[in-house]
Amino acid sequence: MQHSFLRTPLTLLAIALAAIATPGHAADKSVAVTAIVEHKALDSVRDGVKDELKSAGFDAGKSLKYEYQSAQGNTGTAAQIARKYVGDRPDVIVAIATPSAQAVVAATKDIPVVYSAVTDPVAAKLVKTWDASGTNVTGVSDMSPLEKHLELIKRVVPGAKRVGVIYSPGEANSVSIIEALKKAMAPAGMTLVEGAAARTVDVASAAQSLVGKVDVIYAPTDNNVMSAFEGIVKVAQQAKIPVVAADTDAVNRGAVAALGLNYYDIGRQTGKIVVRILKGEAAGKIASQTSTTFELHVNPAAALKQGVTLSDELVKSAKVVVK
Structure with a gap:
């Protein structure tokens, strides 16, 4: 069966585009x-x-x-x-x-x-x-290496028993961390005190809710928490509660120490x-x-503002010391 082709401008355009898009080209x-x-x-x-x-x-x-x-x-x-x-x-x-x-x-x-x-x-x-x-x-x-984070908390606050954790209850990632922390804390002789922050704007008030109830605040790799981290630091400085984090960037922003991924x-x-x-x-x-x-970052100046002094051994073992 014979076909006759009418080469309209659209047909020619399609042929031209096909010629440009050579298969397998990056x-x-x-x-x-x-x-x-x-x-x-x-x-x-x-x-x-x-x-x-x-x-x-x-x-x-x-x-x-x-x-x-x-x-x-x-x-x-x-x-x-x-x-x-x-x-x-x-x-x-x-x-x-x-x-x-x-x-x-x-x-x-x-x-x-x-x-x-x-x-x-x-x-x-x-x-x-x-x-x-x-x-x-x-x-x-x-x-996150949660057992290592609990060890770090004990190196920052040797007598720490009550650990406040600020997290987003709507983020599966954060809920998973909370459940894992509960299991890891009991053998370490610690108890977890939750500070739920559903939205970024709730983070500072969640930190405030922990004052008087905890020895240290732990900030996990939670997107809401990290977006409003300065609010936690402000509360921590006023109440003299040290903040340990899972994200090393938090140390530049006022956390005492963090063991985190690059x-x-x-x-x-x-x-x-x-x-x-x-x-x-x-x-x-x-x-x-x-x-x-994992990298250990520490901030001795932030530690002093939050009521603790970091040991020389901890500072020496850090990859980054924020001045």
């Missing part, structure tokens, strides 16, 4: 990145991902179509961003922090999703186990997974990963 690849909120730790993850992509030859704006959007702390906005990205059909979606990852995973079952800076991906229902998921989801966890390194680790997927590997065949590199 420029055909696209990565969409989203985070629940912007603060230093999550921004470092984003930058690490971008730098790792660039070092692998996927340069944003040149050999890679790249987009980034922050949900500004709003889970409804996170869901909107997730739906937009799914509609755009990128090759990989990178979701930074638990609420953004949950929104993206709920929105697609086929586009590869790489989560990052999610404390407990199993508790957050992103994957069923830590093994290769067999689905479209994999990523890198920022699981979030830029987590970003690079996440970026390596994204590159593997861009090169053809299936997300479901890549097991979820954790980071094992």
